[in-house]
Amino acid sequence: MSIKTFELASTSAEGVELLSYVALPEGASAENPAPGILVAPEWWGVVDYPRSVCEKLAKAGFAAVVIDVFGEGKLTSDAAQANEWMEQMLADQDMLMGRCQLVLNDFSDQMAVDSKRLGVIGYCFGGKIALDMAREGMPVKAVATFHGNPTPKQPAEKGKFNAEVLVAHGAEDSMVPMAGIEALKKELDNAGVSYHVDVYDNAKHGFTNPDADKRAAENGVDLGYNEAAATQSWDKMINFMTTCLK
Incomplete structure (x- = not known):
């Protein structure tokens, strides 16, 4: 199946150019728009792994975009650098959400994207971003997180959080303890949100990323791939996305 990929440039309110990566499925057009999925990447930035996720989504029939939250296409394989960039984002979460809203708008304005059928998936730091986008009331119908940080910018509110949620968590995740997942369940229950949590045995933080073992060795952090x-x-x-975005 042939897909189309391109860079989507958006200029943030602070004047920073966000260079997000888009993949469109074959046959998507103004006459036949595809459901859209935004991908919030791990703290490494728009590296090869989230790009490959985007392309796999396009092959599965979804339009997809990896959000360049750091701006200027910044990416790294160094955990200390990634953490520094993440902390900068967490220090101004209104700015972070503004960037996500901007990319959502620019992506859903694409003729081949159905703006009425949008979802978001997030990995690690991106899991928090994905959940926070729904907590902010952005027009997404489905949120899926993989080894995601569930800590809220502000808790989900009934009537504002309008997405269904799927959580994929590793039982051996030392960075996001089960207590964090239990707190998320309570938060979503209080807001009347429909959700499902899957806990995978023998899975560490970063378990979906084929580069996790390499990154763990390079940085001395507790990551691991589980095929x-x-x-x-x-x-x-x-x-989940097929059902929610049909």
């Missing part, structure tokens, strides 16, 4: 959990959680996410 079985990665495959199962991907298939569940595709089914």
